[in-house]
Amino acid sequence: MRVLGLETSCDDTGVAVYDSDQGLLAHRLYSQTALHADYGGIVPELASRDHIRKLLPLIKTVMAAAGTAGDELDGIAYTAGPGLAGALLVGAAVGRSLAWAWGVPAVGVHHMEGHLLSPMLEAGPPAFPFLALLVSGGHTLLADVRGIGDYTILGETVDDAVGEAFDKTAKLLGLGYPGGPAIARAAEQGAPGRFYFPRPMTGRPGLEFSFSGLKTAVATVAQAQELDPRTVADIACAFQEAAVDTLRIKCQRALEQTGHARLVAAGGVSANARLREQLTEMAAARRARVYFPRLQFSTDNGAMIAYAGAMRLKAGQHETAAFTVHPRWELQKLGVPGASR
Ligand code: KG4
Ligand code: ZN
Numbered sequence: 001m002r003v004l005g006l007e008t009s010c011d012d013t014g015v016a017v018y019d020s021d022q023g024l025l026a027h028r029l030y031s032q033t034a035l036h037a038d039y040g041g042i043v044p045e046l047a048s049r050d051h052i053r054k055l056l057p058l059i060k061t062v063m064a065a066a067g068t069a070g071d072e073l074d075g076i077a078y079t080a081g082p083g084l085a086g087a088l089l090v091g092a093a094v095g096r097s098l099a100w101a102w103g104v105p106a107v108g109v110h111h112m113e114g115h116l117l118s119p120m121l122e123a124g125p126p127a128f129p130f131l132a133l134l135v136s137g138g139h140t141l142l143a144d145v146r147g148i149g150d151y152t153i154l155g156e157t158v159d160d161a162v163g164e165a166f167d168k169t170a171k172l173l174g175l176g177y178p179g180g181p182a183i184a185r186a187a188e189q190g191a192p193g194r195f196y197f198p199r200p201m202t203g204r205p206g207l208e209f210s211f212s213g214l215k216t217a218v219a220t221v222a223q224a225q226e227l228d229p230r231t232v233a234d235i236a237c238a239f240q241e242a243a244v245d246t247l248r249i250k251c252q253r254a255l256e257q258t259g260h261a262r263l264v265a266a267g268g269v270s271a272n273a274r275l276r277e278q279l280t281e282m283a284a285a286r287r288a289r290v291y292f293p294r295l296q297f298s299t300d301n302g303a304m305i306a307y308a309g310a311m312r313l314k315a316g317q318h319e320t321a322a323f324t325v326h327p328r329w330e331l332q333k334l335g336v337p338g339a340s341r
Contacts, residue, residue, distance in 0.1 A: 001074045001314050004059070004098075005306025008051040008091035009083025009111045010137070011035075011042045014302030015058045017066035017073075020310050024121055026065035027303045029296070030054045033178060040177055041167070048086030055094050062302075070102035075318065077309020080108025081326030082138065088325035096319070105318035107309045112139055112331050114304035115266040116151075118293035121307055126291040131260040133251050133279075136267035137163035137178075140209045141331070142254045145264070148311050149336040154254055155207025162243055163269045165211035169218050169239050173232045183236045184272055189229075190237025195221055197242035202249045207257075209250065214242055240274055248278045255288055263290045271298035312337050 002025075007014035016027035032050050036042050063070070078095030081088055092108065099106035116132050119125060129146045131154075140163075141156035160168070163180060170179025175186055197217050200210045218239050225231050251263060265279055270292055283290040297303055312318075315337030 001310050002068065002072060003306045003310040003313060004063070004073055004076045005109075005302040005304070005309055006055065006059070006076070006078040006091045006095050007111075007114070007300055007302045007305045008055060008087050009079045009081070010087060010300060011047050012300040013051050013054040013058055014300055014305070015055070015062040016302035016306045017062055017068055018121075018303060018306035018310055020314065024303055024306075025068065026062045027301065028058055028062050028065070029301055030058055037177055040171060042084075044084045044086055047084055048090055051087055051090040055090060059094075059098070070098065071104075073102060073104050075099070075105045075107060075309060075313040077107050077109050077305050077313070079111045079114065079305050080324070081111065081329040083111055083327065085325060085327045088327065092325050105313060107312050107318050108325070109305050109308045109312070110329055110331060110334055112136075112267075113149075113334065114308045116143070116145065116264065117148075117308050117311065118266045118297045118301075118304040119264050119291040121297060121303055122291070122294060126262045126264055126289075129260065130262035130264050130291075131251070131254050131258055132264040132266065133247065133270070134267045135162050135247065135265070135269035137161060137167065139267065140211070142207050142250060143331065144258055144260075147336060148315070149334045151331055151334065153332050154258070155209065155250065157209040157211060159210050159212040160215060162209070162211050162247065163267070165215050165243060166269065168215050169236070172215075172219055172222055173235060174227065175232070175236070180269060180272065183240055184274070186233045186236035187240040187274070190233035190235070192237055192241060194234040195238035197221075197238050199242055199246045199249060202246055207250055207254055209246070211243070214239070214246075240272070244272065244275045244278050247275060248282050251279060252282050252286070255283075255286060261288045263288060265290060265292055266298065268299045271295050
């Protein structure tokens with residue numbers, strides 16, 4: 001099964017060809033970071049227009065690199081949601097049109113299912129069932145994963161996503177956009193212990209998250225300080241410790257509750273080196289194993305969409321001629337492919 005994957009849900013244009021026998025044949029990413037940097041965040045209309053400019057040339061490049069012609073594909077997968085409506089529509093329209101022209105099926109993929117399955121592209125992938133921590137710019141959740149489409153959300157954020165907290169804190173500290181990598185870089189220079197921030201919702205039972213209070217705690221401290229480079233680094237360090245520690249505590253609690261021995265951590269924030277270190281240590285101490293995608297597949301990419309699409313096409317799922325996108329879409333309502341809904 002050979003699938004072309006298209007990711008256009010936000011500010012990255014990602015394209016890949018995945019083959020279920022031969023693995024990943026080619027993948028490319030065009031990042032719009034520079035386009036949005038001046039605005040301090042993503043401008044949806046600029047994002048859609050740039051996807052229109054970049055998607056087709058990128059598809060041509062990736063198809064050539066994979067040595068694949070359109071009619072050799074078994075299907076096309078595109079991100080159908082959640083994400084920015086205009087940006088999603090670009091991928092959906094191009095994906096559906098190419099599928100029609102090449103006479104192959106198309107399938108709309110859930111962006112977070114793409115992230116969830118991204119470690120499957122690595123050597124020694126996790127077997128089902130497992131616990132998944134999904135941490136991105138828009139989502140923070142723990143899920144019990146029993147198979148493709150068989151997901152139970154155990155806990156999610158009641159307010160901000162952790163990636164959003166990284167982005168907002170970076171903005172507050174004058175570190176620019178996107179905030180996650182900027183905070184991580186600054187934190188490396190910071191002295192641990194000069195500041196301390198709360199670990200939200202860890203003091204009571206449950207697997208819910210909350211990150212807006214942490215962001216406010218940082219704002220209060222930052223306002224009372226002269227923001228010289230050393231103070232910025234020290235605050236970034238304390239913020240990262242608080243965010244990572246919170247995720248680690250909740251993962252540990254969820255492993256205990258579910259009895260799972262495998263933990264998958266995926267989504268943009270799973271690129272964070274401190275988080276990878278903390279989760280790896282915590283899992284090892286419990287004789288559990290943690291699985292990450294390679295760094296470049298932690299953040300948005302076409303490879304995870306091609307992979308998730310291949311799994312769903314294999315199970316016989318594909319779209320009718322009409323297409324839609326879902327700017328809001330509940331992961332838990334996906335359903336197991338092939339099973340009656
Ligand atoms: O999965 P992703 O690329 O896009 C969404 O689906 O949202 O995640 C983007 C998020 C952003 O909030 C970004 O700041 C964060 O992931 N991020 C990081 C790191 N790299 C990206 N957060 C912490 N540390 C990083 N190294
Ligand atoms: Zn994402």
